[in-house]
Amino acid sequence: MLEETMAITGSKHFDARLGSSRESAGSLRSMRGGRYLYALGGGLLTAFGLKRSGFGGAVIAGTGMFLVARGLLTKDSKRRGKGGLARQHSDHLRIDRSITILKSKEELANQLSRPQSFVSLFSHVRAIWDLGDGQFHCEVVGPGGAIIERDITVGIDDQGHRISWRTQEGEPACYSGQIVLIDAPGDRGVEVHVTVRYEVMPGDAEPRFLGGKARDLGELLADDLRRFKQLEECGETPSTSGQPRGRRRVGWLGETSFRQLSTEELVLSSRSEAMR
Amino acid sequence: MKALCWYGKRDVRIEEVAEPTIINPRDAIVAVSSAGICGSDLQIWNGRTPSMRAGDILGHEFMGEVVEIGPEVHKVQRGDRVVVPYPISCGGCWHCKREEWSLCDNTNPNAWMAEKLFGYSPAAIYGSSHVLGGYAGGQAQYVRVPFADVGCLKIERDLDDEQVLLLADTLPTAYMAVEQAGIQPDDSVLVWGAGPIGQLAVSCARLFEPRVLIAIDTVPLRLQMARDYGGAQVIDESLGRKAVREVIEELTGGRGPSVVIAAASIESNGHGVGPRLEEHENGFETGLPSTLWDAIRACQKGGRVSIPGSYVSSVEKIPLGAAASKSLSFKMGHAHVHRYMRPLLERIEKGELDSSFVVTHKMVLSDAPVAYELFRQVDGCVKVLLEP
Ligand SMILES: [Zn+2]
Numbered sequence: 001m002l003e004e005t006m007a008i009t010g011s012k013h014f015d016a017r018l019g020s021s022r023e024s025a026g027s028l029r030s031m032r033g034g035r036y037l038y039a040l041g042g043g044l045l046t047a048f049g050l051k052r053s054g055f056g057g058a059v060i061a062g063t064g065m066f067l068v069a070r071g072l073l074t075k076d077s078k079r080r081g082k083g084g085l086a087r088q089h090s091d092h093l094r095i096d097r098s099i100t101i102l103k104s105k106e107e108l109a110n111q112l113s114r115p116q117s118f119v120s121l122f123s124h125v126r127a128i129w130d131l132g133d134g135q136f137h138c139e140v141v142g143p144g145g146a147i148i149e150r151d152i153t154v155g156i157d158d159q160g161h162r163i164s165w166r167t168q169e170g171e172p173a174c175y176s177g178q179i180v181l182i183d184a185p186g187d188r189g190v191e192v193h194v195t196v197r198y199e200v201m202p203g204d205a206e207p208r209f210l211g212g213k214a215r216d217l218g219e220l221l222a223d224d225l226r227r228f229k230q231l232e233e234c235g236e237t238p239s240t241s242g243q244p245r246g247r248r249r250v251g252w253l254g255e256t257s258f259r260q261l262s263t264e265e266l267v268l269s270s271r272s273e274a275m276r
Numbered sequence: 277m278k279a280l281c282w283y284g285k286r287d288v289r290i291e292e293v294a295e296p297t298i299i300n301p302r303d304a305i306v307a308v309s310s311a312g313i314c315g316s317d318l319q320i321w322n323g324r325t326p327s328m329r330a331g332d333i334l335g336h337e338f339m340g341e342v343v344e345i346g347p348e349v350h351k352v353q354r355g356d357r358v359v360v361p362y363p364i365s366c367g368g369c370w371h372c373k374r375e376e377w378s379l380c381d382n383t384n385p386n387a388w389m390a391e392k393l394f395g396y397s398p399a400a401i402y403g404s405s406h407v408l409g410g411y412a413g414g415q416a417q418y419v420r421v422p423f424a425d426v427g428c429l430k431i432e433r434d435l436d437d438e439q440v441l442l443l444a445d446t447l448p449t450a451y452m453a454v455e456q457a458g459i460q461p462d463d464s465v466l467v468w469g470a471g472p473i474g475q476l477a478v479s480c481a482r483l484f485e486p487r488v489l490i491a492i493d494t495v496p497l498r499l500q501m502a503r504d505y506g507g508a509q510v511i512d513e514s515l516g517r518k519a520v521r522e523v524i525e526e527l528t529g530g531r532g533p534s535v536v537i538a539a540a541s542i543e544s545n546g547h548g549v550g551p552r553l554e555e556h557e558n559g560f561e562t563g564l565p566s567t568l569w570d571a572i573r574a575c576q577k578g579g580r581v582s583i584p585g586s587y588v589s590s591v592e593k594i595p596l597g598a599a600a601s602k603s604l605s606f607k608m609g610h611a612h613v614h615r616y617m618r619p620l621l622e623r624i625e626k627g628e629l630d631s632s633f634v635v636t637h638k639m640v641l642s643d644a645p646v647a648y649e650l651f652r653q654v655d656g657c658v659k660v661l662l663e664p
């Protein structure tokens with residue numbers, strides 16, 4: 001399981017900027033899902049076939065064994081394809097997202113200078129406490145949606161254009177990240193590049209699911225950056241929640257208020273209502 | 277309040293719903309005095325727009341009186357009579373600063389959906405699909421207007437609703453289609469489709485004084501309007517493709533028009549020039565947009581094609597071969613309405629421009645379901661105004 005994660009995140013390192021954890025999570029899921037399905041289905045068929053006697057039973061058991069073998073082989077070939085590459089890299093789930101904001105670097109650096117602001121900036125950061133000396137204790141949502149608590153060290157460069165954090169030496173599963181501010185071309189403002197990395201441990205749930213709304217960490221981070229941009233550029237987060245809408249229950253499938261009006265009805269209404 | 281809610285293909289109902297409230301500090305609430313039914317509303321009504329949800333309130337072309345403002349609204353006040361542009365724009369992003377209002381980065385709460393469909397999200401639009409924000413629309417008694425400082429155009433002179441309502445969408449849409457075609461006095465301009473946008477495209481093109489101005493449609497009333505109000509030479513498309521071609525050649529010295537404005541998009545109504553599209557199972561835009569096809573074929577070599585229509589999903593069978601072989605240029609896009617509202621209002625006030633002639637019907641909001649039918653089926657219906 002860990003090797004698969006490695007294969008995917010490893011390959012994603014090369015197109016890091018817009019690297020999509022959604023894609024990686026998706027392919028991860030399909031690899032695992034397919035393999036399990038083959039193995040499970042094959043196993044059941046084999047067991048069922050072996051319980052039966054005669055030619056029919058043998059055929060069923062044979063098919064089952066073929067499926068089990070196929071499941072295993074599929075897994076192996078995928079590993080062979082990417083494994084070598086992955087092993088040279090990390091065993092981390094890495095998510096990169098960037099956005100361009102029409103503000104100066106100084107204004108954005110000012111907003112980001114307090115790590116406590118990460119709670120409102122990042123939805124995967126649930127709480128953060130200042131321990132002094134650049135040390136913080138934080139609660140973050142990890143792969144699989146589990147809340148993990150870590151002590152982190154935060155470093156900010158002199159101008160505040162690069163902010164990085166990582167779990168302290170000796171902590172078991174590493175969580176780290178960075179925000180880098182770069183001038184965008186022309187008059188477009190500042191590019192905000194964010195990277196978040198988790199060490200994925202064997203046995204961790206798939207990174208795709210964060211429970212509830214089933215959004216993955218990459219989508220979450222993209223939403224976070226969009227919200228940050230909205231607040232910086234227009235002072236509020238556009239929303240439609242709480243606006244009015246029709247509440248009438250939709251009827252049976254195909255039920256509609258549509259009624260073809262007769263020519264007389266239409267001519268009548270167009271005559272009575274027409275202005276010219 | 278009463279509002280027109282969408283429930284499915286050709287299923288719109290007037291319902292009693294809650295009144296809108298201020299959600300964000302830059303919101304205002306407008307009591308609607310008039311709302312138009314637009315071609316793209318018809319597309320939604322026809323179930324051709326993806327990501328609609330049962331109960332959505334329709335309408336993106338509306339005006340009325342400001343009755344409430346949020347704490348961060350400073351340029352409009354209670355009691356102001358305003359026309360509201362259909363794209364919702366924040367005023368603070370790079371595109372808004374460049375007056376590319378319909379490309380606003382920030383106003384679509386469902387930007388992630390639009391990114392899946394378009395790659396990047398344009399500005400949100402009232403009363404349209406959830407891909408474009410899912411904001412409640414203005415075919416209702418009240419509507420919430422986000423970023424009211426950025427959006428609302430105050431009407432201070434004594435002008436009727438039908439003289440200014442179309443500043444919310446139809447008139448700027450037509451004007452932008454004309455402007456971005458870069459019309460010069462030597463140009464020959466062909467407006468294909470004489471619905472509301474086509475009519476106003478003819479009127480706006482007239483302001484640029486092209487040598488030749490032609491309108492094509494099948495509906496006699498529309499042709500008469502384009503001739504009487506826009507001063508265009510008109511061609512009845514029901515003469516057939518070959519005859520139409522011959523008349524166009526005759527009017528353009530055999531060269532074809534140098535500018536074609538394809539003003540009947542996929543959502544246009546069933547009568548007049550419009551799409552003969554094969555409806556796909558999913559009901560979204562597909563098939564052959566015949567107006568676009570005709571427009572591309574008719575256009576002069578090296579000419580410009582301007583497309584004001586609003587397309588949401590994909591359209592197949594665009595004759596790219598003809599376009600490429602003749603080195604045509606294309607311009608399209610949702611109108612940057614805010615950019616054009618004030619200068620166009622000034623022209624209306626001076627009497628240089630009139631958009632009210634396209635309004636053929638005024639109906640009460642409660643009759644909106646009938647109004648949609650009327651718009652769809654009756655030749656004499658060019659533009660309907662709903663009054664709550
Ligand atoms: Zn419209």
Ligand SMILES: [Zn+2]
Pocket residue numbers: 365366367368369370371372379380381382383
């Ligand atoms: Zn904007």
